[in-house]
Amino acid sequence: MNVQLLNKKEAIFESTLKLINEHGFHGTPMSQIAAHANVATGTIYHYFNSKDELILELFKYCREKTNEHIFNFDEDLVYKDRFFYIWNRLVDYYLTHKETFWFIEQFYSSPYYELIKQKKTTYYGVDKMYLFFEEGIKSGIIRNVSFYTLISVYIGSATSHVKMVTYGFCKMQSKSREDLIEIIWNGVKNQ
Amino acid sequence: MNVQLLNKKEAIFESTLKLINEHGFHGTPMSQIAAHANVATGTIYHYFNSKDELILELFKYCREKTNEHIFNFDEDLVYKDRFFYIWNRLVDYYLTHKETFWFIEQFYSSPYYELIKQKKTTYYGVDKMYLFFEEGIKSGIIRNVSFYTLISVYIGSATSHVKMVTYGFCKMQSKSREDLIEIIWNGVKNQ
DNA sequence: ATTTAGTAATTGAACGTTCATTCGGTTGCA
DNA sequence: TGCAACCGAATGAACGTTCAATTACTAAAT
Numbered sequence: 001m002n003v004q005l006l007n008k009k010e011a012i013f014e015s016t017l018k019l020i021n022e023h024g025f026h027g028t029p030m031s032q033i034a035a036h037a038n039v040a041t042g043t044i045y046h047y048f049n050s051k052d053e054l055i056l057e058l059f060k061y062c063r064e065k066t067n068e069h070i071f072n073f074d075e076d077l078v079y080k081d082r083f084f085y086i087w088n089r090l091v092d093y094y095l096t097h098k099e100t101f102w103f104i105e106q107f108y109s110s111p112y113y114e115l116i117k118q119k120k121t122t123y124y125g126v127d128k129m130y131l132f133f134e135e136g137i138k139s140g141i142i143r144n145v146s147f148y149t150l151i152s153v154y155i156g157s158a159t160s161h162v163k164m165v166t167y168g169f170c171k172m173q174s175k176s177r178e179d180l181i182e183i184i185w186n187g188v189k190n191q
Numbered sequence: 192m193n194v195q196l197l198n199k200k201e202a203i204f205e206s207t208l209k210l211i212n213e214h215g216f217h218g219t220p221m222s223q224i225a226a227h228a229n230v231a232t233g234t235i236y237h238y239f240n241s242k243d244e245l246i247l248e249l250f251k252y253c254r255e256k257t258n259e260h261i262f263n264f265d266e267d268l269v270y271k272d273r274f275f276y277i278w279n280r281l282v283d284y285y286l287t288h289k290e291t292f293w294f295i296e297q298f299y300s301s302p303y304y305e306l307i308k309q310k311k312t313t314y315y316g317v318d319k320m321y322l323f324f325e326e327g328i329k330s331g332i333i334r335n336v337s338f339y340t341l342i343s344v345y346i347g348s349a350t351s352h353v354k355m356v357t358y359g360f361c362k363m364q365s366k367s368r369e370d371l372i373e374i375i376w377n378g379v380k381n382q
Numbered sequence: 383a384t385t386t387a388g389t390a391a392t393t394g395a396a397c398g399t400t401c402a403t404t405c406g407g408t409t410g411c412a
Numbered sequence: 413t414g415c416a417a418c419c420g421a422a423t424g425a426a427c428g429t430t431c432a433a434t435t436a437c438t439a440a441a442t
């Protein structure tokens with residue numbers, strides 16, 4: 001465990017991530033998080049006011065890390081290539097950071113998300129996706145449908161795929177992946 | 192199982208569903224479930240051995256109810272119509288039973304699902320979907336891709352749409368819905 | 383270069399509460 | 413009369429949070 005090498009706050013984040021994945025929000029006491037991160041229980045309260053705040057901050061931390069990864073591409077690529085690239089980067093990131101993926105999923109479908117939703121701060125990732133789809137529509141490459149329709153099909157398929165793979169249902173990963181983004185592209189492109 | 196018994200058990204189910212949606216797995220004590228269902232705390236333990244078992248049984252109950260609803264269609268419809276019909280029935284059911292939807296989502300992304308996954312019982316819904324997609328592939332109507340690819344895109348888009356709507360992000364519901372299943376169909380159909 | 387003082391980080395035992403589960407007793411029905 | 417359904421106070425373990433005490437760091441003063 002190289003958790004010790006990170007700074008205390010990140011160690012707490014990483015330990016929380018791991019333990020919540022194994023035992024859920026309710027099944028991971030602060031004392032266990034502290035033990036796993038090699039800090040005292042009280043130390044967590046130096047960085048976070050409560051368990052809820054810790055989980056909220058961890059969610060933002062995970063979301064940022066994910067966004068940093070997927071929007072890191074060559075601007076010169078043609079639209080279709082970027083369409084495939086971003087999707088594949090997202091799937092890659094989630095498959096190599098399954099704990100992040102499942103934590104985000106768990107968070108989104110829990111009552112915690114209500115707390116974030118209130119603050120209508122448009123965050124980096126959504127903005128980026130919006131601009132990307134807008135570009136595709138304006139240039140006539142993809143169909144003129146609402147942003148949320150595009151997000152549903154683009155992100156929805158990616159997360160479903162990751163779920164299938166991590167559940168162990170999906171045998172031929174790479175073939176399925178290629179088929180899947182191909183299907184989305186076919187459905188979304190104009191004509 | 193007599194009628195009285197069924198009522199109490201269903202009351203417990205419905206109360207658990209409602210409260211877990213509001214406060215999450217951890218935030219809903221057995222005492223609250225009991226109070227909401229108008230039974231004594233001890234009574235829950237007459238029907239279920241533990242809180243975990245209650246949640247597991249509730250999951251199966253929700254999944255069954257959903258499947259009953261979506262596969263209830265006219266066998267004479269042409270394939271494309273059934274493709275649209277089943278998807279719309281699923282979206283309809285989830286939008287009119289949001290608590291069921293969110294409970295299932297919460298369950299799937301929590302460690303609870305591991306407990307169900309172990310028992311490799313193929314259940315009604317998956318069988319039905321498998322046969323439906325197999326028919327489409329064999330008759331050459333939809334592309335020959337793996338079952339899990341089709342499921343990812345078909346179910347993934349439906350759940351993403353329901354999320355968007357219940358989060359309040361998606362304004363023009365019915366237009367988005369039509370666009371969305373249209374996109375999926377375009378992506379999946381042959382040629 | 384060393385001291386000093388002030389601040390931030392850290393500790394973990396202790397506290398008070400909450401909650402899942404139990405159990406001895408009661409009710410209602412066959 | 414017997415048995416299943418039902419009740420809810422009691423139990424005890426677990427957990428989030430607090431806090432008084434300790435250590436580590438920073439930088440100004442000597």
